[in-house]
Amino acid sequence: MSTHTVTLTVNGQEHTAQVESRLLLTHLIRDVLRLTGTHFGCDTTNCGACTVLLDGAAVKSCTLFAVQANGKSITTVEGMAQNGGLHPLQAAFREHHGLQCGFCTPGMLLSALDFLKKNPDPTEEEIRWGISGNLCRCTGYLSIVKAIKAAAKEMAAGGK
């Protein structure tokens, strides 16, 4: 199996790794960089637990090879909190009980982050479509929708 040198920035920090061609981006993030907040849920791009931001856009990292991230910038859930404070989305998920087992949460947070960038003042219906690529088995979604709505307000007020 041929290997490749991959250099990428993850949460602001540059990393270089020697990887097999077939290594999935999720496994680079988890097994090589040991950022285990990015989860593996389904293998088929359906569940979204592995969602990260690639150059600012939400992608399912189980459907990318690590080599495809060469030269790119990635944000994982570990990179959301800034200056020692939680991101408003993280705080809102806790405040509104937008998580239970927590397994879908990192991917859900990053999908929501990407969505709110495109639509900073969404309706609940738009939020539902915005996170429809992420499955949650615990919450029945209502509290997640409320959390995202509250975070949108907070982010607008805080200029984030």
Add this chain to the structure above:
Amino acid sequence: MATQTSQSLGGLGQSVKRKEDVRFIQGKGNYIEDIYLPGMIYGAFVRSPFAHALIKGIDSSAALEVEGVLAVVTAKELAEHNLAWMPTFAGDTQAVLAGDRVLFQGQEVAFVVATSQYTAADGVERVEVDYEELAPVVDPHKSLEMPVIRTDKEDQKDNLIFKWDAGDREATDRIFNEAEVVVSQHTEYQRVHPAPLETCGCVANHDPVTGHTVIYMTSQAPHAHRTVFALVAGHVGLEEHKTRVVAPDIGGGFGNKVPIYPGYVLATVASVLIGKPVKWIETRTENLQSTGFARDYHTTTELAASKDGRIRAMRVRTLADHGAFNAQANPSKWPAGLYSICTGSYDMEAAHVEVNAVYTNKAPGGVAYRCSFRVTEAAYVIERAVDLLARELDMDPVELRRKNFIPKEKFPYRSPTGWVYDSGDYHAAMDKALKIAGYDELRKEQAEKRARGELMGIGISSFTEIAGAGPRKQFDILGLSMNDGAEIRVHPTGTVTARLGVKSQGQGHETTFAQIIAEELGIPSEKIIVEEGDTDTAPYGLGTYGSRSTPVAGGATVLAARRIREKARRIAAHLLEVSVEDVEWKDYQFQVKGVPDKAKTMAEVAFAAYTNVPDGEEMGLETTFYYDPPNFTFPFGTYICVVDIDPGTGEFKIRRFIAVDDAGTIINPMVAEGQVHGGLAEGLAIATMQEIRFDEQGNLLNSSFADYLLPTAVETPDWELGKTVTPSPHHPIGAKGIGESANVGSPQAIVNAVVDALSHLGVTHIDMPITPWKIWQVIQEKGV
């Protein structure tokens, strides 16, 4: 010091924000796949492509040539150590690896161990297995006429697993023979899979020097799992005192993580054989094709009634498909679980329920998927049947239910199948749900729409749940009493560490159990740490499933705290220099009766417990309590679903869903509502999407989330919740458990709504999952 209140303590009834969220929202949870140990190697399974076949030979040589493949374990190696078979919680035996034959597609045939998971997958591809295909038994209805599947069992002369019945057959038949009205309906409660977002997995680490083994696993029942490991593999060194099972954070369980799976055993065996930590993580396909499915109950339900709408008797005949091994996780003396709760919320003279369970060439199981051992199936059949009866009698389904509810004053109520319902007020929950829904207006709207040719339906479900297994005289799993322990240690500085035998999978135990202790001991919940899942530290317990954590471990926690309070009271008396009788527990502190100024807080007493103990008293402030619940709890509720159907396409939309629950005392309203939301979403999933399907050859037709559908936020409606509170009279704080009610109560509300929308066309039933395609076919057939 300001007077403490339940609110300031974060005690009972407070929507305290969850402690566990702090790590989850920052990606710092510690799930099974997050465990990396030095020198760790990986295991993966070779699985059968056939549902039924003989294994003529296994050639591992090509796999062993792959660089990095360390070993290939087959049944032959396991048999040498007497580990080829393991018991299921249902008392059956299950092959750890298939020996001379495979009995379902996806069955574990060999375990490849390698230096990485990618290399293990390479190895799996190179193991050559020579199969000779056999005709599979796929249709449970034909199973009893087919050749015996379980040829490994000497006494097995056919494919029957058990025949079980409850209630009074003769009295029931007598009423049916003389009844004015009888309705009957066959329903197929389809095979579903709980599909938690995290699959199952294990990291086993055997230390060849000390002989100790640590097994991290996705376990809803760590203690029970360790005991079974010791019973099965004690002879190879996995004795209980040298084996530590740790369930880390679990990414959802829903019953899927109750059974013991071959992967756990193989990772452990490989670690013992090779002397390195071994990790095994299921793929999603493996999860759906081989681990515990649920339901698969095929039932004819009959109700006998009078013309004026009095339900008199119920007759239930069920055929249960358990797959190739009976791997359900019911209490051992209850092969059909608590299914005889099927008379539900209704007062009737007699009932008889019979279940025949059969083997088929499908994955083993019958787990309690967000359900207290078949109560979901039970609630479905009664609530569907009551709707049918209402139609037959041309009565409003609400009126019929009201007429037959067990009246409030009849509690405790003995059901015709022998359950003693602890408490209930069914009319109150129904009234509240109707009010939130605006039921009369909805019926008016429906009539108007119907006149215009539009399709709108209203579905009701007034379910009774049974939770908290269970009283140990009758409820055990493989002989292990279904009781649970709680240990509380109050430290000298007044903070607390508590440990429990149950195991949260997202329910929020770290928060809610701290609230129970806060309320009982007057120590703020933020000063209380709750730990679970480690058999080396936690007291024994049977784990979390069947809504048993709050009813059983919750009881243990309350009574442990009260035992601590008794001792603390004696120490407080010593500190206050009065007799014990003169000290009362009031406003969350010890006070001299009638002199509220003379008081000691629990923190002051805790310090004294280690520094200034009265004569004759042991030092320290800690205890362990094992709780044996005197009875089950019986949560209940009324759910109302409103659907709109597009007559052109069969597409339907759940416009509203109202859920009024009564789970007795609520510990944390925010968490309780979250449990209801989640249960409703899974009920929606079962009613409209989830179905494990096979073709005639026993091939699984939907082995990924691309075709085993789960609802997204788009299909899920805004849930409208309400509650009534009828405390359990026997639980120490009156709590009943809320984790599963919504999944027990909701599927039939949705089915009833869809059928109601089509009832004027003569539609009386549609089997789940109800899809636009099914509705469209019905509409075509009825010529709309």
